[in-house]
Amino acid sequence: MKISAIDITHYLLPLDPPFRPAWDPVPRTQCAATIVRVHTDEGLTGIGSGDLMVGFSGHEHLFIGRDPFEIDRHWQVLDNIDFHYGRCWPLDIALWDLKGKALGQPVFRVLGGRKNKMLAYASTGELAGPEKRAASAQDLLEQGFRAMKIRFHHHDPREDIKVVEAVRKAVGDRMEIMVDANQGWNMPWDTSPSWDIDRASEVAEVLEDLKVYWIEEPLPHHDFRGMAALRRRVGIRIAGGEMNRRWHDFREMDVLGSLDVYQPDAVLTGGITMVKKIAHLVQKNGVWFSPHTWTNGIGLLANLHLASAVSRCPYLEFPFDPPTWTIQRRDFMMEPEDRLMIDPEGYLHVPEKPGLGFTLDEKALSPYAVNFSQCVQ
């Protein structure tokens, strides 16, 4: 089998009402999705998504005519492109989808197949006051979720802590609560400062008393030593690494003991090919791999397959914060029957169909097709 063409198309889904993520000072009135299709001379097509493929244009010839199963070689080319230009890891995802389809196996089984379902934690996206978030926690509990993640980003973290207190009061010990401090990185237009280690420690100690499961990104993504020092100082688990891009970042964090939960996202960091290796590297020290999945439904699916194959963490991130971040918005590019939702026990099941196990909803996508330049918001 040979790669015959690589098509990259861009879409913008309007969001009305807008989605106001805690990590972005600008509300989002549209959501971008880039779809990568790897076609072959045998008629099979692999599909990936999750990032904009910045810098890929002009490099197609490095793949066309090659065997799609040469994934390690293709990974090296993508890693070179990542160094010089941008993150083109959705192509690696498409190659794994293609490999699964060619073998007639779901990707998680090709990768090792540790389990076929995972407990999902509902990952909320917006800031909400104590009453509103406590009510949404109750809703999530009724839907079967056994864990949820709350965002921090009020100017004064004491306002955020009040939200966690209200949720703990509402759900008792029936749900695990994670907290995302979102101090790891900023959007291009956001020049606000991050917490320092003293503020991170103060918050972490309060959250520990509230039996919070982990605190995520309490310090900037490059502060490997600071996170290691914080981890020694407090008892709560420290999570991070969602935006670290290079293998060497994870090697350094592993050596320094920076984190309890490593969160590289296969669509943003090295593809399934590299993140599988990172997961094995860090988990040998008894800590967890639990990928970030906050891109779109295909990104969630790719990380679900990988985490099911290799993760020892009980929970996987499930981006979900209705009414502004819904399954319909997140998974709009997938046929409705392929969209992902938990079962009543809180489990997310890995599709057993070959590849990643979804079909693009071309009809749903086509009205939203745009040029690449319109996607950079």
Ligand SMILES: [Mg+2]
């Ligand atoms: Mg996060």
